[in-house]
Amino acid sequence: MKISNPVLTGFHADPSMIRVGDTYYIANSTFEWFPGVRLHESKDLVHWNILPSPLSRSSQLDMRGNPSSGGIWAPDLSYADGRFWLIYTDVKVVNGAFKDCANYLVTAEDIHGPWSEPIRINGVGFDASLFHDDDGRKYLVQQTWDFREYHHQFDGITLTEFDVDTMKLKPETARTIWDGTAVKITEGPHLYKKDGWYYLFAAEGGTVYE
Secondary structure (H helix, E strand, O other), X not given: OOOOOOOOOOOOOOOEEEEEOOEEEEEEOOEOOOOEOEEEEEOOOOOOEEEOOOEOOOOOOOOOOOOOOOEEEEEEEEEEOOEEEEEEEEEOOOOOOXXXXXEEEEEEOXXXXXXXXXXXXXXXXXXXXXXXXXXXXXXXXXXXXXXXXXXXXXXXXXXXEEEOOXXXXXXXXXXXXXXXXXXXXXXXXXXXXXXXXXXXXXXXXXXXXX
C-alpha cells in the first residue's frame, strides 16, 4: 500500500500525531474556526476518518473577540494512564510584541469523547506539549514568549513539571532547557525518550514573511 505525503491534504496545520494500539491519531490547528481542534484516525496512514471535535462547547473554547489567525494554535495530543490528553493554546492577540494567549488541558478516556472541561495551565508562551516520562512524572514543554522592551520575543524552550494530583504546574521546577540558535525563532517543541536518552524536537523559522 502506497502512502502519499502529506497524508492529510488541505487545511491541516500543526499536526500532532500519535499511535495507540493499532490506530493512528492526528490533531490539527483550527485557528479562529469553531469547533476547536480537528481529529482524524487511521489504521494504515492512507485512509483517514474525521472524528468529533474535542472542543465543541463554549466552556472549553470561548473565542469571542479573537482576531483572524488567532484561536487554536498547535494542539498537542498524547496518550497515557488510560486516557487521551490534549494541550491547546487560545491566542487572543497575534500582532505586535505582546501575545495574549493561554494554554489549556482537556482529557478523555475515549477519543470520541466526552472531553473534560478545560484546566488553564499557564499563559507564558505557546506551542505547549505534554511529555509523559516512564516514571509516571509529566512535564510541559513550550516555546516561551518575552514581551519586555529590549528583549527578544523568543525566549527559549521551557520545561516545567506537571503535578497530576493537583493538575497544576510546579512553577518552582521551570527551567530553560534550550535557548535556540542565533536565529531565535524556535517553536513547536516536543520531548521524547528512547533508549535512556531524552530528545528535544523543535522547529525554527516561524511563519512570518521573512
